[in-house]
Amino acid sequence: MPLLEFTPSGIYCRQADIYIDPWRKVNKAIITHAHSDHSRWGMKHYLAHPMSIPVMKLRLGNDISVQPVEYNQKLNINGVEISLHPAGHIPGSAQVRVSYKGETWVASGDYKVEDDGLSTAFEPVKCHTFITECTFGLPIYKWKPQSEIFREMNNWWKANQENGLTTIVTAYSLGKAQRILQNVDTNIGKIYTHGAVENTNEVLRKAGLDLTETSLITRDTTKKELQGNLIIAPPSALNTPWANRFKPISDGIASGWMMLRGTRRRRAADRGFALSDHADWPGLLQAIKATGAQNVITTHGYTSVFSKYLNEIGINSVEEKTLFIGESIDTAEEEKGKEEAVS
Amino acid sequence: MKDFAALFTALDQTNSTLKKVDALAKYFDRSNDQDKLWAIAILSHRRPKRTVKTTLLREWAAEEGEIPLWLFEEAYHTVGDLAEAIALVVPESSEQQNESLSYWIDLIISLGKEEEETKKTAILAAWHQMDAAERFVFNKLITGGFRMGLSQKLMTRALAKHTGIEESELAHRLMGDWSPQTTTFNELILTKDEKADLSKPYPFYLAYALDGEVSDLGQPNDWFAERKWDGIRGQVIVRDGQVFVWSRGEELVTDRFPEFQSFAEALPHGTVLDGEIIPVVDGIPLAFGLLQRRIGRKTVGKKLLTEIPIHLIAYDLLEYDGKDLRGLPHLERRAMLEKLVRNHPVDRLLLSDLVAFTEWKELTEVRSDSRANHCEGLMIKRKSATYQVGRKKGDWWKWKVDPLVIDAVMIYAQRGHGRRANMYTDFTFAVWKGEQLVPFAKAYSGLTDAEMREVDAFVKKNTIERFGPVRSVHSELVFEIAFEGINASSRHKSGVALRFPRINRWRKDKPKEEANTYKDLIQLLENYGQ
Numbered sequence: 001m002p003l004l005e006f007t008p009s010g011i012y013c014r015q016a017d018i019y020i021d022p023w024r025k026v027n028k029a030i031i032t033h034a035h036s037d038h039s040r041w042g043m044k045h046y047l048a049h050p051m052s053i054p055v056m057k058l059r060l061g062n063d064i065s066v067q068p069v070e071y072n073q074k075l076n077i078n079g080v081e082i083s084l085h086p087a088g089h090i091p092g093s094a095q096v097r098v099s100y101k102g103e104t105w106v107a108s109g110d111y112k113v114e115d116d117g118l119s120t121a122f123e124p125v126k127c128h129t130f131i132t133e134c135t136f137g138l139p140i141y142k143w144k145p146q147s148e149i150f151r152e153m154n155n156w157w158k159a160n161q162e163n164g165l166t167t168i169v170t171a172y173s174l175g176k177a178q179r180i181l182q183n184v185d186t187n188i189g190k191i192y193t194h195g196a197v198e199n200t201n202e203v204l205r206k207a208g209l210d211l212t213e214t215s216l217i218t219r220d221t222t223k224k225e226l227q228g229n230l231i232i233a234p235p236s237a238l239n240t241p242w243a244n245r246f247k248p249i250s251d252g253i254a255s256g257w258m259m260l261r262g263t264r265r266r267r268a269a270d271r272g273f274a275l276s277d278h279a280d281w282p283g284l285l286q287a288i289k290a291t292g293a294q295n296v297i298t299t300h301g302y303t304s305v306f307s308k309y310l311n312e313i314g315i316n317s318v319e320e321k322t323l324f325i326g327e328s329i330d331t332a333e334e335e336k337g338k339e340e341a342v343s
Numbered sequence: 344m345k346d347f348a349a350l351f352t353a354l355d356q357t358n359s360t361l362k363k364v365d366a367l368a369k370y371f372d373r374s375n376d377q378d379k380l381w382a383i384a385i386l387s388h389r390r391p392k393r394t395v396k397t398t399l400l401r402e403w404a405a406e407e408g409e410i411p412l413w414l415f416e417e418a419y420h421t422v423g424d425l426a427e428a429i430a431l432v433v434p435e436s437s438e439q440q441n442e443s444l445s446y447w448i449d450l451i452i453s454l455g456k457e458e459e460e461t462k463k464t465a466i467l468a469a470w471h472q473m474d475a476a477e478r479f480v481f482n483k484l485i486t487g488g489f490r491m492g493l494s495q496k497l498m499t500r501a502l503a504k505h506t507g508i509e510e511s512e513l514a515h516r517l518m519g520d521w522s523p524q525t526t527t528f529n530e531l532i533l534t535k536d537e538k539a540d541l542s543k544p545y546p547f548y549l550a551y552a553l554d555g556e557v558s559d560l561g562q563p564n565d566w567f568a569e570r571k572w573d574g575i576r577g578q579v580i581v582r583d584g585q586v587f588v589w590s591r592g593e594e595l596v597t598d599r600f601p602e603f604q605s606f607a608e609a610l611p612h613g614t615v616l617d618g619e620i621i622p623v624v625d626g627i628p629l630a631f632g633l634l635q636r637r638i639g640r641k642t643v644g645k646k647l648l649t650e651i652p653i654h655l656i657a658y659d660l661l662e663y664d665g666k667d668l669r670g671l672p673h674l675e676r677r678a679m680l681e682k683l684v685r686n687h688p689v690d691r692l693l694l695s696d697l698v699a700f701t702e703w704k705e706l707t708e709v710r711s712d713s714r715a716n717h718c719e720g721l722m723i724k725r726k727s728a729t730y731q732v733g734r735k736k737g738d739w740w741k742w743k744v745d746p747l748v749i750d751a752v753m754i755y756a757q758r759g760h761g762r763r764a765n766m767y768t769d770f771t772f773a774v775w776k777g778e779q780l781v782p783f784a785k786a787y788s789g790l791t792d793a794e795m796r797e798v799d800a801f802v803k804k805n806t807i808e809r810f811g812p813v814r815s816v817h818s819e820l821v822f823e824i825a826f827e828g829i830n831a832s833s834r835h836k837s838g839v840a841l842r843f844p845r846i847n848r849w850r851k852d853k854p855k856e857e858a859n860t861y862k863d864l865i866q867l868l869e870n871y872g873q
């Protein structure tokens with residue numbers, strides 16, 4: 001019996017009787033991060049990083065039963081050592097390490113290796129078997145350093161300001177939105193937010209995250225007030241009456257999918273910034289090698305191609321294809337411009 | 344090259360034609376003449392000959408990206424564009440380049456006669472010196488297929504802005520058989536010399552598809568109507584005893600249609616005709632497929648000349664007696680055209696007859712028998728209209744017949760490109776022949792996004808066999824396939840070839856047994872094939 005199994009309810013540790021990011025109702029769930037494709041409603045009992053909990057409560061309800069687990073804090077459940085380790089994806093995001101009788105598995109959840117200046121930076125964890133996402137597991141996905149991307153974003157904002165335009169950048173409301181407001185140059189102007197983004201900001205601030213000051217756009221916010229400033233909104237707000245009422249605007253999308261010209265062009269926005277909270281191709285390889293794992297199980301994304309390549313470079317790998325339906329909600333949100341109703 | 348790559352990026356980053364024209368005009372302002380000329384050439388689809396095979400480019404890119412070739416191919420499939428896939432896979436380096444666009448194009452051209460090793464050294468060195476955006480543009484210069492989101496019309500507008508020369512005048516100067524290797528910016532763009540190039544055609548005036556009701560056009564009496572012939576649009580020029588034939592794609596195709604050489608003798612010098620190039624036997628136009636057999640050849644043998652006798656069905660007169668008539672109303676041009684054809688009868692020159700009508704209702708009837716007359720529908724042109732440049736709304740309308748349709752069963756699916764690389768978007772359709780399904784058409788466009796996702800899920804659940812990116816699926820889904828024409832074809836297993844097949848709608852209401860039969864298909868061929 002493997003230490004972690006793929007079951008119809010999710011990744012399962014039989015010895016500890018606990019699931020990782022399950023999608024069906026189970027008794028005990030340990031949650032890698034608060035994105036809705038990982039943190040689902042209906043579990044009897046949750047375990048999660050303290051930074052994930054307020055967002056989970058916002059999205060799943062205040063009455064959920066949830067136990068905080070710090071990074072590197074070791075839990076012992078029926079002889080199994082379980083701990084969370086920074087995944088660098090969004091604030092509170094974690095990899096789950098499970099160790100029993102000398103055998104160690106790590107489930108990565110979503111992760112990126114670049115320090116984004118917002119989330120606790122990714123830490124590689126030694127293990128025998130590594131379950132990795134590979135949303136961007138193709139050699140065409142190679143992110144620029146975020147400093148360079150934010151320089152481009154700042155220049156675009158400045159140019160818009162000089163042309164009397166209001167800048168709107170879309171990003172999903174948990175993680176990417178805060179990453180942007182932490183990293184853009186606030187000397188240029190003020191940052192305004194859509195309700196979905198501001199709700200998340202608020203709980204993260206309460207949880208102790210020191211976020212840049214933002215102003216919520218309300219019915220009373222005037223066009224004049226916004227002019228030349230930056231609005232951060234969820235992808236679903238693009239080309240809606242809500243966004244159109246701030247015209248003249250210039251709009252941009254921050255998403256890893258913007259790496260490809262075809263995607264940029266299809267999404268009728270003025271600018272596309274290839275800014276992702278997932279590991280790029282070199283990042284995936286770097287992370288996998290750092291675990292020292294002999295076995296790698298790939299989930300989410302280009303699993304078959306990525307596994308085939310890992311095998312060719314001498315790392316045992318299989319794709320886990322049956323269970324993960326579709327792609328991550330966060331990337332799906334970016335792609336389809338759909339955001340669950342948080343506001 | 345930096346400037347050109349930046350221009351490319353700027354054009355990509357805006358949907359506003361105003362900003363695009365502006366960006367290009369600014370590029371012209373700051374570039375040297377040779378770079379300007381190349382930019383114009385590229386934007387009017389005159390790229391240099393390919394000097395490096397794409398298979399080699401793929402191998403080198405995989406090598407540089409330190410990945411196996413199969414992985415590069417997967418990446419390429421996802422990106423959907425070879426130049427871009429290479430640009431992304433090749434790693435960034437700290438080297439830089441500051442050479443001009445012309446420098447790099449000259450380099451690419453010079454590689455034509457070099458050995459493979461020399462080519463490789465040169466291309467790799469170029470890749471290393473460029474950033475991803477420059478690398479993409481450089482690769483595009485090699486592979487072709489530039490889509491800069493800027494029509495030739497907008498390019499001309501930007502050039503007009505830059506030079507101060509009138510747009511239509513520039514459009515004329517830009518036409519014809521030129522290359523930056525044989526002319527200069529000064530000679531081509533800035534020098535006004537009507538005599539310099541006898542072959543120069545006028546920019547074509549293009550019609551819009553009629554979207555509303557025909558009666559919305561107003562008084563029938565204000566309009567001419569003609570058959571819309573299913574040939575290729577062409578301009579035949581007779582100047583100084585020479586004949587030049589231009590296709591709508593601004594390609595000089597004189598050699599392919601030797602039939603028109605007799606016009607040199609028969610027609611007065613300084614005559615330019617706009618019309619349809621089409622094979623005609625006993626006054627009846629032949630199938631488009633036959634014309635394609637002619638277009639495909641650079642030189643035409645005796646057999647083809649007799650089997651597929653090309654004619655020009657003239658519908659407009661753009662120049663007479665060396666004078667540009669485009670500013671005259673159509674009514675006057677038409678009268679002059681009729682007179683010309685009457686006074687100078689020549690084999691292979693026909694007049695496009697006007698369809699007489701006094702009420703729109705009559706026209707609707709004429710249109711409905713288009714297919715029987717081997718036509719695509721009708722053209723409706725305003726009598727008072729001048730001959731304009733490019734596609735303009737308002738005075739010229741094409742009114743096509745409804746497409747032919749057949750209900751067919753989907754039997755194969757193929758993965759799409761780019762972001763759709765994980766979705767099945769290209770399909771093969773079949774009709775019943777007894778218990779068997781005979782494939783007869785491939786089509787991809789026509790479904791909504793939601794339908795596409797649904798079909799994709801069906802394909803994934805109902806796969807029988809996989810062959811690379813293609814899967815055979817359980818025959819279950821029925822679609823209405825629309826197409827513009829049908830012809831017998833020995834190259835296709837089904838024995839028929841369709842023109843512009845596409846998915847018209849998903850027939851969820853039809854069980855597979857009720858899809859059309861092979862007999863129905865052959866019936867269509869007999870009724871409408873030629």
Ligand SMILES: [Zn+2]
Nearest residue numbers: 035089110330
């Ligand atoms: Zn996530």
Ligand SMILES: [Zn+2]
Nearest residue numbers: 037110328329
């Ligand atoms: Zn996810």
